[in-house]
Amino acid sequence: MAKIGVFVCHCGENIASMVDTGTLVKAMSDHPGVAICNEYKYFCSDPGQETVKRAIREHNLTGVVVAACSPRMHETTFRKACAEAGLNPYMLELANIREQCSWVHSEKNQATSKAIEITRSLVEKVKRNNELKPISVPVTRRALVIGGGIAGIQAALDIAGAGREVVLVEREPSIGGHMSQLSETFPTLDCSQCILTPRMVEAIQHPKITVMTYSEVEEVEGYIGNFTAKIRKKARYVDMSKCTGCGDCIQKCPVKKIPSEFECGLGKRTAIYTPFAQAVPNVPVIDKSRCTYFKNGKCKICEKSCQIDAIDFEQQESVETFEFGAIVVATGFQIQDTSVYGEYGYGKYKDVITGLHFERLASASGPTAGKIQRPSDGKEPETVVFIQCAGSRDPSKGVKYCSKICCMYTAKHAMLYTHKHHGSNSKIFYMDIRAAGKGYDEFTRRAIEEDGADYLRGRVSKVFEENGKLIVRGVDTLLGKPVEVAADMVVLATAMTPQPDAKQFAKRIGIGYDEYGFYNEAHLKLRPVETAKAGIYLCGACQSPKDIPDSVAQASAAAAKVLGLFSREQLEREPVVAAVGETTCAGCWGCVYACPYNAIEKKDITDRNGNLIKQVASVNPGLCQGCGTCVTFCRSNSIDLAGFTEKQIFAEVMAL
Amino acid sequence: MSEPFEPKIVAFVCTYCTYAGADLAGTSRLKYAPNVRIVRLPCTGRISPMFILKALQKGADTVLVSGCHPGDCHFTAGNYHARRRWTVFRALLAFTGIPEERIRFSWVSAAEGAKFAEMINEITEQTRKLGPFTQYQELQKVIETQSTY
Amino acid sequence: MGIQEQYRSEAAALLSSGEVKLVIGFGEGSTADRRRPLFARTPEEAQKFVLDAACIANLSTYLVTEGLLSDGKKVAVFLKPDGIRSVNILISEAQLKPDQVVILGYAIDKAEITALEGRNISDFSLGEEIRSHTPPPHILQEAERIEEMNPAERFEFWKAHFSKCIKCYACRQVCPMCYCRRCIVDVNQPQWVSTSSHTLGNFEWNIVRAFHLAGRCAACGACDRACPVNIPLRLVNYRMGKEVIDAFDYCAGENSSQKPVLASFKQDDPETFIL
């Protein structure tokens, strides 16, 4: 027999002023199955909770309804109280007579009868609640970090620093990401390589971190605490265990004219190469598509030049499988292909370049050893025009959003240019200057006030060549006049965009993305580093355009989430999950298709001799998130959802 | 004269969006018609057509079904599945003689407290104009009188 | 050789070679215009098969008899295009394995019977034919007439019909798609559908069944023919089929690899009715 306790809260005056609680108590006391019904000023207070607990013990209650505020407010509070009094915490329902009744109505009789109906229907529901136990799933305390840019490196170091194992997967031959391409970094102008290289070295030397470069995550299965990932290691054709990084092979390789990706095509590389001098690991790879041996079957000069036989033309790619408890996605960004802007002449004029090119020109280790020389003839430009928002904030051709970093790096570029080439002239076309951040506004001011950067507010309509100069035509909207600048070089602050394969990759690992391909956080404000898929976290520019400080902060935040998860061996989860009635399941697999989390598997039912009798659906409680989509699909009513069972809802509706 | 008609509206809502939106209407102290009774479910994907049918039989004059906007589902896709079911179920009820105005569907996010309040007012008013939904209720009465034998 | 003789001998050959364990076809019925299903397990029994314009039943429903195909052996069955369509649906819902069914296909055009080519489900492509399929003119006219009614008239129309239902479940029994081991009407905890046959409960039952068949009905008309009180079940099934084509561009049984229409979605599915 059901013995339900109903506790009507006044919430001070919040409820009592609009709902006649006495009438509500009276109505509930008379309701079948209600063993006790009380009212009190604040049930969420300590004495209030004590009253509930005492009633549970004294009356041996089988269920509790607290008619008070929204369950989103105090469900946890009262669940705890129930548990402390020895009642299963899931034998509780909250009747929301505040947010959805007293606060929104102005006529006492109507509000009171509504409160009665709400409470009554939940009494009927709670009678049919089942005792539930939180689900505990084991946690594999090893993390997978995908992407070896600064964000990925930071996350890996933080997790490993706390003593947990990390596998860091980077698809390029070296870790470092875009930061390794930068010259100096705003807002402090410290050299990017100088602050990054120690981090890269620390990562590769860390006993708890396995760095897998030239590798890709092929497949991820499983759920929080229990992921399995297949990682494909591409063939490097160099034995990593032998190579000492002496670089003899690179010296000898006869194919020397390959445009270097790292140098954005401004420099050249060989067929066997490391992307840059400080590469980590400092082990070259052979670019199979360019190697003479792979193309013609003859050469192997590198093999001969290597003193320790580290070159291995027979090396095959391999796939390794690991178990992980958590995944951090840090796959970074790309810059937008600016050739869509025909008017800027990118791709047509050699001296119209992107900001990333400029970074390489300004970098001491770059193709010009840090001298700003224009690509066409190597001359030092006298006048450089920078065009901000070349793609950003332009819904028609580019992207709608602000790339956030371009105002800052353009100011940086103008400064670097003046520092390197006194008496130079930088003109910056901008729409707004967005320099919010610690030391950021000061930084842009410095560019203007100390380094003489000339900011022109307005859009550029056309860049064309005339008498060996690039004529930049635009409007100065502050003066309201057209302007023309004769420049020697034009630098476009191109938009930061997601990796070109971002969407496919997201599908592969099962996380969400926005219209552009930036990855979706679980909640923009309150859960910014989690994804909707439990156990997968985000950091860096794969989530939205970001600078280094933000990427690093987010990486540490993601690491903290991972470490929080790893602080326990078992993970406790809400038991609101689906379960299949195997006797009636017809094996139509509708639920399997419908489940948004692929939580339903096909299970063989065999007889005693192991012969297959039938296949039925089976919910993996670790994966199920409890939406109930499967339950609604099932025609034969063979699945039910704990906490919201068919019986419970039926009773709730019938009592309304 | 019998009592004036007070419509009864039963709303099936998901806890993450519309329920939270209704809570927000409360915390913002927006006033709306007291005629709605809310049944909280984890997701629109859990809202079975059977619930709607039963509510109509048990005296609901209008049923409201509401959840997260497309793309916002807490469970990523529950609302897309729900939308398909509603499309079909709605056509079925219409074909068997239930006026379309008796079953209403909406997306109300956790931030749309005002939308929720306005919508309840509008639905209540509309239901008042339509009058009680007698078709199922009368058949239900027949059963109840029969079973008293 | 007429098609009847041709299929008799083919059925006999399938049985004697051991390729199939059973052939499901038609035998003589109580009157000349009635046929009953005939289950032949020997070549001799296969000689009793009849195939003529009275063979309108959808025999695919026997394929989902519990346990029939669990030994992995094959069964041959006489099927019209609507039966082939049901087989597609049953395969896509994992109730049949494509290689376990040998199809002896035929079509009826007025009194004319023609054999259909192909024996395996993959030999038949129904796409266009069933998409453009329209129910018999009297059904179509009736459906249009109902659409034109106002809701109250529609309700009266169905009330008149559903009040006759005796909950015999013949409609469910003959339908190949009603293969559930336990139908929702047999669930009594909770009792979503009342068991006694009062009008409201009959509404419930018929609405639930129509909803369960939405996007799955092969339009064979078996339920309609089976109903002892002549409820025009085809009308509502037709309306549901039309809805899924119009709204989701989904035509049940077009092929055997469809995902169930109500277990899939497109992000841009129509939603004009949602506030």
Ligand SMILES: Cc1cc2nc3c(=O)[nH]c(=O)nc-3n(C[C@H](O)[C@H](O)[C@H](O)COP(=O)(O)OP(=O)(O)OC[C@H]3O[C@@H](n4cnc5c(N)ncnc54)[C@H](O)[C@@H]3O)c2cc1C
């Ligand atoms: C021109 C320019 C100048 C800039 N200047 C500054 C500055 O001065 N100061 C500042 O704070 N910020 C600056 N930034 C921003 C800075 O580059 C980024 O904030 C930072 O690089 C983001 O780091 P990340 O790790 O998120 O991404 P990335 O640096 O892009 O690293 C991502 C890594 O993931 C790898 N990866 C991608 N997909 C996969 C995959 N599927 N599997 C495995 N690995 C994968 C990539 O190869 C890459 O190594 C500048 C950016 C640009 C374009």
Ligand code: SF4
């Ligand atoms: S939908 Fe129901 S009958 Fe079909 S497989 Fe799932 S549980 Fe089984």
Ligand code: SF4
């Ligand atoms: S309740 Fe939702 S998440 Fe769980 S198995 Fe069913 S459809 Fe999947």
Ligand code: SF4
């Ligand atoms: S519902 Fe009727 S017409 Fe449709 S497949 Fe079943 S028996 Fe045939």
Ligand code: SF4
């Ligand atoms: S066959 Fe006709 S009478 Fe029998 S249950 Fe179906 S609709 Fe009702």
